[in-house]
Amino acid sequence: MALAKLGVVALDCPDPSALAGFYAGLLGGTVEVAEDGDWVTLKVPDGQALAFQRAEGHTAPQWPRAESNGQQLHLDLTVSDLDAAQEGVLALGAKLLDAGKPGRSWRVYADPAGHPFCLCAC
Numbered sequence: 794m795a796l797a798k799l800g801v802v803a804l805d806c807p808d809p810s811a812l813a814g815f816y817a818g819l820l821g822g823t824v825e826v827a828e829d830g831d832w833v834t835l836k837v838p839d840g841q842a843l844a845f846q847r848a849e850g851h852t853a854p855q856w857p858r859a860e861s862n863g864q865q866l867h868l869d870l871t872v873s874d875l876d877a878a879q880e881g882v883l884a885l886g887a888k889l890l891d892a893g894k895p896g897r898s899w900r901v902y903a904d905p906a907g908h909p910f911c912l913c914a915c
Contacts, residue, residue, distance in 0.1 A: 800842075801834065801842045801843065801844045802843055802844070802868075803843075803844040803845065803846050804843070804844070804845050804846070804904075804906070804908055805846050805847075805848035805851055805906075806845050806846070806847070806848060806851055806906035806908075807847070807848065807849070807851045807906065808847070808906075809826075809830065809831065809832065809833035809845035809846060809847050810824070810826060810830065810833055810845075811905065812833075812845045812904065812905060812906050813826075813833040813834075813835045813843075813845050815885050815886055815887075815904055815905050816835050816843055816845075816904070817835055818881075818885045819870070819881070819882060819885060820835070820837045820838075820843070820870070821837060821838050822835050822836050822837035822838055823835070823836045830847070831846065831847040832844060832845070832846055832847070833845045851906065852907075853903070853906060853907020853908070854907060854908060854909060856890055856891075856901065856903065856909040857891075865909065867901075867908070867909040867910050867911060868908075868910040868911070869899075869910070869911045869913050870910060870911065870912055870913065871912075871913050871914075871915040872912050872913070872914060872915065873914070873915060874914075875898070875899075875900065875912060875914045878912050879900060879902075879912065882902055882912065886904075886905040887902040887903065887904055887905070887910075888902060888903045889901075889902055890902055890903055890909060898913060898914040899911045899912065899913040899914065900912050
């Protein structure tokens with residue numbers, strides 16, 4: 794029996810509205826901004842939500858750092874065309890971190906606030 798239900802995944806960042814806009818461009822959905830602007834929620838079309846919280850002095854995660862502190866939290870996002878999705882996320886402001894060897898079914902990127910995420914071919 795579960796003790797809890799996942800409410801939302803929240804990412805710290807310096808500009809919640811800007812990062813929500815990036816992910817809205819990537820995932821679709823509706824952006825809802827709290828009155829103070831320090832908390833922004835993206836409600837994606839399948840009913841899930843992703844939130845963005847203002848963190849003054851935010852420092853982007855470093856990737857990879859497995860040798861010193863293991864892998865940090867990241868999002869795996871599935872796509873039907875990896876090359877087309879890469880073109881789209883780079884246009885939105887993502888940075889390619891690891892393209893992998895030719896034929897690998899996933900690639901690693903950083904969002905505009907530096908959080909790593911993967912595009913995975915489904």
